[in-house]
Every structure is written in structure tokens, then in C-alpha cells.
Amino acid sequence: MRLEGKVAVVSGGGTGIGAAIARRFAAEGARVVVTGRRAEPLEAVAAATGAQVVVGDVAAPGAAEAAVTRAVEAFGGLDVVVANAGIGLGGTIADVSDEAWQRTLDTNLTGAMRLVRAAIPALAARGGGSVVLVSSVSGLVAAPSSAAYVASKAALIGLAAAIAVDHAAQGIRANALCPGWVRTPMGDEAADELAEELGVDREEAYRLLNAPVPMRRPAQPEEIAACAAFLASDDASYVTGTSLVVDGGLLAVDPGGLAYDPVARPARS
Numbered sequence: 516m517r518l519e520g521k522v523a524v525v526s527g528g529g530t531g532i533g534a535a536i537a538r539r540f541a542a543e544g545a546r547v548v549v550t551g552r553r554a555e556p557l558e559a560v561a562a563a564t565g566a567q568v569v570v571g572d573v574a575a576p577g578a579a580e581a582a583v584t585r586a587v588e589a590f591g592g593l594d595v596v597v598a599n600a601g602i603g604l605g606g607t608i609a610d611v612s613d614e615a616w617q618r619t620l621d622t623n624l625t626g627a628m629r630l631v632r633a634a635i636p637a638l639a640a641r642g643g644g645s646v647v648l649v650s651s652v653s654g655l656v657a658a659p660s661s662a663a664y665v666a667s668k669a670a671l672i673g674l675a676a677a678i679a680v681d682h683a684a685q686g687i688r689a690n691a692l693c694p695g696w697v698r699t700p701m702g703d704e705a706a707d708e709l710a711e712e713l714g715v716d717r718e719e720a721y722r723l724l725n726a727p728v729p730m731r732r733p734a735q736p737e738e739i740a741a742c743a744a745f746l747a748s749d750d751a752s753y754v755t756g757t758s759l760v761v762d763g764g765l766l767a768v769d770p771g772g773l774a775y776d777p778v779a780r781p782a783r784s
Contacts, residue, residue, distance in 0.1 A: 517748040519544030522590040524582050526573045526630055527600030528566070529556030531699030532649060535736035536597055536743045537564055543744055546590045550582040551600065573600050573626035579633040586637070593637035595747040598627035598671075599649040603701060608662040616663045623667035624674070631678060635687070643686020645747045648675045649739075650691040652762045668693075672758050679756030688755035690746050695762030696724055696733035727773055729764035 523540050527533035528549030534556065537549050541564035549557050550569040557568045567589050571578035586593045601623045604615040631646055638644035653661060654668035671691055678689035696702060703717065710720035725732055742761050745751055760766055 516542075516544030517744060517750060518595070521545045521594040521747070522548075522586050522592055523595035523597065523747065524548045524550065524586050524593065524630070524634065525597040525599060526550050526579075526582070526626065527649075529553055529560055531701060532694065532697060532736050532739050533597070533599040534560050535740035536599065537566055539737065539740035539744050540595070540747065541565060543748070545595065545747075548582055548586045548589070550578070572622075573598075573630050574621040576629075579626070579629040582630065583633045583637055592641045593634055594641055594644040595647070596631055596634045596638070596644070597647045597649065597743060597747070598630050600626050601649065601667075601701075603661070603664045603705070605660045605664075606662060607660050611662050619663035620667050620670075623664070624670045627671060628674065631674075631689075635682065635685075638687050639682075639685040643688070645751070646675070646678055646687065646689035647743050647746050648672075648689070648691045649743075650675075650693045650758065652693050652695045652760060652766060654691065654693055655758070655760070655766065675758070676756045683755060688746075688751070690751075690754060690756070691758040692739065692743055692746065693758050693760045693762070694734060694739045695728065695760075695765045696721070697736055697739055698733050699736055702733060725763070727765060727768055727770075727776075728762070729768065732763065734761060734763065 523545045525537045528537045529551040537547050537560050540547050547566040549560050549566045552572050554570045561568045569582045569585050573579050604619050648671045650671040651668040653665045654672045657665045675689045675691040706717050706720040710717050
């Protein structure tokens, strides 16, 4: 088991990618603290994994420190931090509200910063560790009407690089994980919005969303968790300051070439 003896904190650990990461880490031998805003899903993950639960919003002052303190007090230290908590609010830069912009950055970026900042002394005390910031392909390319989300996810990639440069001497590695479409509650919500707009069901919406993806499907959360486990483990001991893209080949596609793809190209009216 690659994470035997390691202690991890996973934010946004109650559902979706975060829950899958907590389960994978526990299966790999880690002891885990899951944190998030809602107690019920966190407790369900804890029941399945033996994780400790800290209810709180990492964007709020004190919440990150509480999660790190729980890890140190319950398990004796901290080796891995996964900043996964995130939200997606729509809007172009012309129409996004101040509130939506600030809430997105507070959760996706500032929450990650606070969690890692709180964790640095504990990671250094163990001789180092791994930081995984869950970004997105939206940190590398932009989707329509997603200005705040894209900005926050791009900033996470920069933050991972900054952490890697500043804390390598303490044995701390930091990387960004960039998933494409994943079947999670957040992904389902986006698919349902598209389905309602087009008058189709969720499965057809997912098919349309993934038509440009060479693998023609969204990821399962467990596939993203497997990549997080690699970055957290000593197998990635010389991997730092970079981004691992997990997108089924999406970013390898030349958008102009989709006109030649009978599956991906739009139907003619």
C-alpha cells in the first residue's frame, strides 16, 4: 500500500472527487481527515474509511487550522494535503456579480491557500510531504460563461508552482490535478442544466459534453482519485510544480479538426 503510515487532509471530502480520494487514500493505507461544509456526507465517508471528520468551510477563517489540528492530534502528524473543495458559478466577466466572483475565489482559491498555509508547519515537521491542488482543465482552457471559475482554477496551477518553488527545501512537493468532465454531483448539475436547455436527458447531455473527448466519456471520480494517490505517494517523489491533466484526451484535440469527426461535429440543421 503506497500510502501506508501517511496522514492526509482532504477538503471537499464528502462527495464526488473528494470522497473518492478519501476512499482511495484509506485503501492505500493512509489515515484521513475529511473536511467540508455538510456533516452528513462527511460522516458517510468516515463510516466507510475510518476517517476523522471536521465540519467547516475552508474559506472561513479558522476552518483550515481546525482540520490540520485534528490530523496532528488524532494521527500524530500530517503528510498529505488535498485541496479539493470547489464551486462553479457561471457568468462572463461582463455580467458576473461581485458576490459570485468573490465566493468562487474564496472557496476555490483562498480556501486552498488557507489549507496549505495551515499545513506547512505540520508537513515540514514530518520532513516533507505532498500538496495536491485540485484544479481543472478549465485552468488551462476556458469554457463559455465561466470567468470566475476559470480564473480560480488557473490560479491554483500558479499556486502549486509557487508552493513547489518556495518549499522544496523543506521536502514539500506541490502539484495541480486537472480533471476534465467527471461524473460527480457537480458534474450532474451542469449536465442537467444543459439537458434542460436542449430538451434532452442527463445521459444525452453527458454524451454531448464529451463528444469532443477522444475517450467519448466523462471520468469516474475513482479515476481522478487514482491520480491523486500517485501524486501523494513516494512514487511521485521527483514530481513537483507541475500539472497532471486527467481529461480523456480532451486537450490533445485540435478544435478545428472536429469538423472532420463525425461523432464530435454538430449536426447540420
